[in-house]
Amino acid sequence: MKTEQEKLDRQLEHFRTRCAETGLRVTPQRLEVYRELLRAADHPSVDMLHRRVRRRLPTITPDTIYRTLNTLEKAGLAVRVSAVGNSARFEAGLVRHHHFVCRACGGIYDVYSKRLDRIHAGKDLPAEYRVDTVQVEFRGICPSCAEPHPEC
Amino acid sequence: MKTEQEKLDRQLEHFRTRCAETGLRVTPQRLEVYRELLRAADHPSVDMLHRRVRRRLPTITPDTIYRTLNTLEKAGLAVRVSAVGNSARFEAGLVRHHHFVCRACGGIYDVYSKRLDRIHAGKDLPAEYRVDTVQVEFRGICPSCAEPHPEC
DNA sequence: TTATGTGCAAATTGTTTGCTATTTT
């Protein structure tokens, strides 16, 4: 059985490896931001991360957190949750459906599927969580962006 | 067989009914924003909607679009797509998982499930769409917010 | 008539960027 310390060490090792592969420098700021991400279970925002990391690195600024997160995201070390681009998007939402989001152009395409509509939480979520809607989100590259000419 | 015109009429009728139920006034601005939402297939942003609605209501401003969308959302006439609150949220993303989002407090909870992991696009999406990730998003009310004391 | 909603301007908040000094490699 592995201790928590061993687990953390393995994760930080992975961090260093990935940085080396991507040609990224291992700076104290990046290390601390990543460490907080590993520790956090609440999907922190930039502001939340800034407050936490500042305890160890008092001089760190929000813009460094922004830059660091964008960098980590590109390196596959952080995942941006539930946000397409930087502005909200809307629909009339009359018929139940799902979404495909292109990570190149930010386009959102509707996916209609009885099969996907039938998906439910079942035992995967404690009964106390009252589920109102279930949505499947596919992410990838849309046909236009996949074409040789990147004129999406 | 129903004509497009009949369909639109039915949808606008639904709009009026819902407004009456919610005690909302049917203003030209709201009508046009809703009409554009019905017509749009591309999940427009506030800016996109503003440009389109302005063709019919030249004096309308972006802040009216913002207010209108928030109002329509509360009335269940519009759906905000892929955004939790107004700032990006992050995670280390080491293990594949899904999310439950509380629409009261904005909290994000991880859901681990082999069953959900196995979901794929199949024939529901044209083969030209290259899918990289599949994620299920549950939305509803978390246990803390469901409690009588709303101290979430 | 009256409460609600719009338009305008200004304030807030979230995010990015240019520059210089600093630091990792």
Add this chain to the structure above:
DNA sequence: AAAATAGCAAACAATTTGCACATAA
């Protein structure tokens, strides 16, 4: 030593809000 990066300030972008006039009910 060289290239990448952090911190600072300032720019930029998205969204919200206070207020006076306009308008749907």
